Amino acid sequence: MLRIAVPNKGMLSEPSWNLLDEAGYALRTNARQLVVEDPDNGIELFYLRPLDIAVYVGRGTVDVGITGRDLLLNSGTQAIETMPLGFGASTFRFAAPADSAIRQLSDIQGKRVASSYDKLVGDYLTERGIDAEIIHLDGAVESSVHLGVADLIADVVSTGTTLRNAGLHIFGDPILRSEAIMIRSPRLDEDNADLARLMRRLQGVLTAHRYVLMDFDIPVGKVSQAVAITPGFESPTISPLHDSQWSAVRVMVPKKQVNKLMDDLYEIGARAIIVTALQASRM
């Protein structure tokens, strides 16, 4: 059985549960359950603190886990990033008060930096030859400057609302671009069959979210032009219509491009263009 660690709370928890649910795995039925066995699907789910997941996976006591790239790097463990999961995108940034003299990386020298991600920030500064004091805080890091325990912060930024509310301004390059990822234990072979099946299932869900099925009719002489507009994953399905002058095309297209593609296809003569949502997929 494949042992999977999943966040039990925090920003990444609900999207993780939804992803596993859509991939057909059994979830816990109450918030006090710590482990769920799903023998029919060959997995065991462990609900763990997001911060701890890379520790378990890095030591190989759990085979794979869902976490954030920032949490993985901050853990300093041997767990290996395996695939991005399409949610939980954020950047990790330095920020200081608008009126502060701290405006670029070199200004951090000798200052106090508050963060929940000590190792990530410490490594970043050390690699750049900057010596600063890292003040560890568990959360609400944005309040630390106002409250006088730090001169600047390094924290997760998504919309930037929390920073704005705290009167802080981002400076310098992003320390990291993070998102939710799947990680695997260094003890688990890259081509392990159970891991490959899990990844195919998750990839199938992500594809069903990102792609739609498009059908349209097109004059036979325009098929090549149409296929150039919508090449699909491998190759579109082309079927004959009763009227021998026309073909029917079925192809998968990225959801975000649907309207532009319909415009382009219409202009070359496609008609009866229909778009259908995907319920599930296995690519």
Ligand SMILES: Nc1ncnc2c1ncn2[C@@H]1O[C@H](COP(=O)(O)OP(=O)(O)OP(=O)(O)O)[C@@H](O)[C@H]1O
């Ligand atoms: N606003 C956000 N938008 C996107 N991702 C976020 C956001 N806040 C935190 N994350 C991501 O969530 C992960 C941190 O999860 P964790 O559960 O420790 O913190 P949290 O979601 O802030 O929960 P809490 O602080 O309530 O315990 C990191 O990978 C981080 O990048």
Ligand SMILES: O=P(O)(O)OC[C@H]1O[C@H](OP(=O)(O)OP(=O)(O)O)[C@H](O)[C@@H]1O
């Ligand atoms: O850029 P924004 O969209 O405002 O989001 C970023 C904020 O979200 C997270 O905080 P969370 O709510 O998890 O609280 P915490 O600081 O206590 O972890 C993160 O730590 C930032 O504070």
Ligand SMILES: [Mg+2]
């Ligand atoms: Mg948080």
